[in-house]
Each structure stands twice: as structure tokens, then as C-alpha cells.
Amino acid sequence: MATLAPTNDTALAVIGAAVGAEALITDAAELRYYSQDVFSNGPVALAVFRPTDTQMLARGVAAATAQGIAIVPRGGGMSYTSGYLPDEAGALLVDTGSMNRILDINEEDMTVTVESGCTWDKLQKTLKPKGLRALAWGTLSGINATVGGGMSQNGVFWGASGGTVVDAALSFEVVLADGSIVSTGSNFFRPFGPDITGLFAADCGALGVKATITLKLVREGTAFAYGSFSFPDPAAFFGAMSEVAREGLASESFGFDPYLQSQRMKRDSLTKDAKSLVNMMKAQGSVLKALKEGAKVVAAGRSFLDDVPFSLHLIAEGRYQSAVDADMKAIESIALKHGGKAIENTIPKILRANPFPPVNSMVGPEGERWVPVHGFLPHSRLVEGWNRIQALFDGNKAEMEAHGVAAGAMLAAVSRSTCLIEPVFFWPDALEGIHCRSLEADHLAKLNRFPPNAESRAVVDRLRAEIVRIFRELEATHLQVARTYPLEEASNPHAWAMLKAVKQTVDPRGLMNPGSLGL
Structure with a gap:
């Protein structure tokens, strides 16, 4: 005799019994909101599950998949590649926003452990007074974007000289499709044998839901130098940016083409920029210099990039001002060699002063x-x-x-x-x-x-x-592979077969974010 599939009401009752009805959102308007990312609208979820700790997360996942309900993990919602938009209606969307605690800061071993819903902004603000930061410490959307989302989707911006954000990870606790909890390795060394942490890194939620993350810490820079340069064409721009990168001179190196920089200059607030910069420089111990820099931002206005074809912005940071000044001098020489010229360096100063601005x-x-x-x-x-x-x-x-x-x-x-x-x-x-x-x-x-x-x-x-x-x-x-970039097409056939075998092992019924990564 065939077994009847559970109704939505039955599935919700079972999940609610496991986690408590208050952990589930079923309001139609809220479900519509949670079923969209920055670019797309997707099928509406059965419910949104907001666990408060790892054990509740595991219970909810186990209860849902036992009912044949697919699981779709969501971080801060800043994705635009349909990473948390299911292929079909009726999935359980897991919002980890209530799992946002910083569980341990180990200054002796230089590690930090957080719950997956902790934002990059919260982590940075907590670590900064201790003179610490994560090795790679988040994307520009970090006021909303979560560490767990970054570990699943991958991301890059702050700390890019140390790699993408997943390169900062030491280990994960991951809830698999059956509700079991897997620890991926050592909390102080990665890897010990094959890199199991790396296996779950950038998986876009196709292999499991990250519950906790342990990250490598580094000392925050205490000396900084900033540079901005104009280039006449893309070849000159790329030539300079690539040479600076090969030499390892900058902690951050980014730029804009003429159209995007004009858009950025339209929407920024001079008052907020100046305030952020003054506050940062006061924190570095120089009130007079802070006031001068704030005044310089206002004086530069929004016009200093009007006639700039391509702009490159760089930050050198370290322990000694003489060293970072020397690095910036070397960067300037490279820029000049490639046809660049120095321009007002407001943009890198402002971004470093307020690394996670409103989105x-x-x-x-x-x-x-x-x-x-x-x-x-x-x-x-x-x-x-x-x-x-x-x-x-x-x-x-x-x-x-x-x-x-x-x-x-x-x-x-x-x-x-x-x-x-x-x-x-x-x-x-x-x-x-x-x-x-x-x-x-x-x-x-x-x-x-x-x-x-x-x-x-x-x-x-x-x-x-x-x-x-x-x-x-x-x-x-690519980062944020999700449902946008062709991973299978880009993979060696043997490597793709191995990935499918892993998927079959950890998610034999195909209920963990089905369709993500093309799996």
C-alpha cells in the first residue's frame, strides 16, 4: 500500500512539536518577503524556521526531512544568485538570524567561534577593541551579511589579501539533512588529513546547514597608508593593480570604471563620510589630524572623480607607519609606471573608517x-x-x-x-x-x-x-555559485562525480537545498 505524503498542516505540526510553534513563521506576507533575494522572487516557503541554537536547528531539520520537506538555509539575505530561493514551493527556509552569539574569543590561540547568524559587522566591532580581526573579515554588506552565509556562499572584500572569507575558517559545526551534527575538524589547525572544512565551505547550503564557525584571528593593523590613482584606460589600470597584487603591497585594492564611480559619487553622504573618518582617526589617537581629514573630505566634495576614467584605491596596513608609508611609496611608483596619477585618497579612507555601511x-x-x-x-x-x-x-x-x-x-x-x-x-x-x-x-x-x-x-x-x-x-x-554559475560545466567530470557522491552520502534524499550548485 502506498504511503500518503504528509499535508502541509501535518508537516508543520510535526516540526512545531520538535522546535516550538514560536520558532516558525507562517504569515503569508512574511513568507513572500523571505522568498525573494536582491534580484529574484522564488517559490513561497512552507514556513520560516528561526532556531536559537544548534540543538534546536538539528531538531527542526530532522523533523522536516522526516516529513519529506526540503531545507533551504538563509543567511543575511544579501544574495542575488537564488542561493536561498528553492526550486519548488513548500520548503522549510532556515533563517539563522537568531543564532547570532559570539561563543568564544581565544586570544591565546588566535581563534574566534561564532554562531552562523552573527553578522560580520558585529564580529568586527566585538574584536576591534581587542586589536583583533578575522583573517578575511567580511563583505561590504556585512552590516546584514552573516558569517554563516559567507561560509556557505563565499565572499570577498575586507582582508582580500588573505583570500576569500572561507579561507579564514578553521572548522564548522554542520547540521546534515537527517539532523545529525558534524564537526569538520580541529579548532586550531586546518586541515588534519583531507580538508573536511573545505568540503563544506562555499557549498551554498547544498550539503548542510552551518551552525557554528571557528575562524582564524590576526592582529588588527595599527599603521595605515592610503592611495588613490587615476588611469587612462583599462589596460593601464589592470597592469598597475596586478603588479601591486603580485608584490603583496596592499591589504585592500579595488577600483571602479567611470560609470560605477559616477554612481557611487551620487549616492554617498558627505556628512556621514566626514563623521566616520573623524571618528576612526580619533580612535587612532590624533584629534587634530582627524579634524583635518574630515575637513578635507568636505572640501573634496563629490567632484574629484568627475574627469577620472578608471580609479584604483588601495590601503596598506601593518604595525609600523614607516613600513606602510614605504609600501604606499612603492605602490605610487607602480601606478606612475603604468600611466597613473595620484588623486584625492578620500574613498579608501572613508571605506576603512566605516567598513560595513548601510546597504x-x-x-x-x-x-x-x-x-x-x-x-x-x-x-x-x-x-x-x-x-x-x-x-x-x-x-x-x-x-x-x-x-x-x-x-x-x-x-x-x-x-x-x-x-x-x-x-x-x-x-x-x-x-x-x-x-x-x-x-x-x-x-x-x-x-x-x-x-x-x-x-x-x-x-x-x-x-x-x-x-x-x-x-x-x-x-x-565564481563565488555565490548557487543557481547562477555553471559549476558542473566548469568541473572535471571525475571531480563532479566525487561531489555528487558526497551529496548522496550526506543528503541521500536530496532534501538539502535541492538544485543549489546544480545538485
Whole structure:
């Protein structure tokens, strides 16, 4: 006799009995909100599960999968690759936001252990008074983005000279599809034998739900130098950024093409910028210098990049001012060699002063929708990759203009061998609940509100797919693989078979974020 599948009410009753009804959200409006990311709307979840600790998380996952309910983990919600948007309606979405404690700071062993819902912003603010930070310490959306989300999706920005955020991980506690809890290895050394921590890193929730994370700590810099440079063309820009990266001179190295830097200059607040910078420099012990730097920000205004084709912004940090000044002097020599010239270095100072600002930049400065796409390329293929993407835009210029679609790019060095190219699209379209809840209220109130615009969005969809194809032909790699980037196509067939075998072992019924990674 066939066994009848449980009804939604039955499944919810079973899950509620395991975790308590108060841990489940079933309100229709809330489910609609949780079923969208920064770019897309997905099928509506059965419920949102908000565990408060590892044991509750394990009980909830076990109860749901026993009923045949798929599990979809969600971090801070800042993704745009459908990482937490299920393929089908009726999944249990796990929001780890209530698991946000910092469990242990071990200053002797230089490690920190956090629950997966802890934000990068909270972690940084807790560690900073101790003169510590994580090895790679978060993305620009870290006021909302969580450590667990970063470990699952991977990410890069702060501490990029030390790698992506998963490179900072020592070990995880992971809840598997049957509710069992796996510890991936040592809390002070990675790896001991095959790298099990690495296996669950950047898995986009396809293998399990991260409950706790132990990270490597490093000493926070006490001396800083900042530099910004203008370059006449992309070849000069990439030449300088790559050489600086190969020499290991900068802790942070990022830049913008002309369009994206014009967008950034439109939306930033001079008052907030100056205040952040003054506060940072006061904390470094120089009130007079802080006031001078704040005044310099205001004096520079928003016009100092008006005639700059490409801008590169760098931070050198360390223990001794003489050493970081020497590094910045070497950076300046490299920039000049590649045709660059020094410009006002306001941008890196402001970003370092307030590393996790409000996420107002998840929409355009006039209220346009925004979405990136990206690829990591070796230094030797950066110019080729850039030129192919620009050729795509040139070939679609008329259609983009007709539909109000514009594109810029952020560019960054992320290791001695690799740089990031991240094209960013803007287009007129309706904002979703995730935008309205995430932006600062006063900022949201100033923005234009556009009607839904399926035609412009379709242009963006097509161009993003074309850029992904270009990156694939150049053998690029990606973060936030989720449901956007072609992992199977990019993988060696034997390696892909091994990954599928791991998936079968830890999730034999295919209920852990099915479809993510293409599994």
C-alpha cells in the first residue's frame, strides 16, 4: 500500500512539536518577503524556521526531512544568485538570524567561534577593541551579511589579501539533512588529513546547514597608508593593480570604471563620510589630524572623480607607519609606471573608517534596481575578459539605452594571482520588500519609485547570462555559485562525480537545498 505524503498542516505540526510553534513563521506576507533575494522572487516557503541554537536547528531539520520537506538555509539575505530561493514551493527556509552569539574569543590561540547568524559587522566591532580581526573579515554588506552565509556562499572584500572569507575558517559545526551534527575538524589547525572544512565551505547550503564557525584571528593593523590613482584606460589600470597584487603591497585594492564611480559619487553622504573618518582617526589617537581629514573630505566634495576614467584605491596596513608609508611609496611608483596619477585618497579612507555601511547601494542612486555578476580571472586574462564584456555592451548599446539599462564595474585584486571583474547593472524597475526593509528609511524616502518593468529586466537577465558564458569560456571561477554559475560545466567530470557522491552520502534524499550548485 502506498504511503500518503504528509499535508502541509501535518508537516508543520510535526516540526512545531520538535522546535516550538514560536520558532516558525507562517504569515503569508512574511513568507513572500523571505522568498525573494536582491534580484529574484522564488517559490513561497512552507514556513520560516528561526532556531536559537544548534540543538534546536538539528531538531527542526530532522523533523522536516522526516516529513519529506526540503531545507533551504538563509543567511543575511544579501544574495542575488537564488542561493536561498528553492526550486519548488513548500520548503522549510532556515533563517539563522537568531543564532547570532559570539561563543568564544581565544586570544591565546588566535581563534574566534561564532554562531552562523552573527553578522560580520558585529564580529568586527566585538574584536576591534581587542586589536583583533578575522583573517578575511567580511563583505561590504556585512552590516546584514552573516558569517554563516559567507561560509556557505563565499565572499570577498575586507582582508582580500588573505583570500576569500572561507579561507579564514578553521572548522564548522554542520547540521546534515537527517539532523545529525558534524564537526569538520580541529579548532586550531586546518586541515588534519583531507580538508573536511573545505568540503563544506562555499557549498551554498547544498550539503548542510552551518551552525557554528571557528575562524582564524590576526592582529588588527595599527599603521595605515592610503592611495588613490587615476588611469587612462583599462589596460593601464589592470597592469598597475596586478603588479601591486603580485608584490603583496596592499591589504585592500579595488577600483571602479567611470560609470560605477559616477554612481557611487551620487549616492554617498558627505556628512556621514566626514563623521566616520573623524571618528576612526580619533580612535587612532590624533584629534587634530582627524579634524583635518574630515575637513578635507568636505572640501573634496563629490567632484574629484568627475574627469577620472578608471580609479584604483588601495590601503596598506601593518604595525609600523614607516613600513606602510614605504609600501604606499612603492605602490605610487607602480601606478606612475603604468600611466597613473595620484588623486584625492578620500574613498579608501572613508571605506576603512566605516567598513560595513548601510546597504543603500543595493539599489541605484535614483532608486533603480541593481544586480552584479562577476568572475575571477588570473592577471594574464583580465584585459581580454574586460574587452569581451565591453564588446558585449557595445553590441547591445541600442537595446540597453532603449530600456534604460546601464552597466558599470567594480574591480579588485584578491590574491597574488587573481583579480575580480564584477559588472553591475542598473535599470528602472519596482523595488521589492527586501530592498524596502534593508535600506535606511531616510534614504528610501528620497528615491524614485519605478513601476514593474519586465522588459528591462529581461535585457538584464540576458546580458548577465552572456557575461557568465564569457567568463566560462575564459575559465573564470565564481563565488555565490548557487543557481547562477555553471559549476558542473566548469568541473572535471571525475571531480563532479566525487561531489555528487558526497551529496548522496550526506543528503541521500536530496532534501538539502535541492538544485543549489546544480545538485
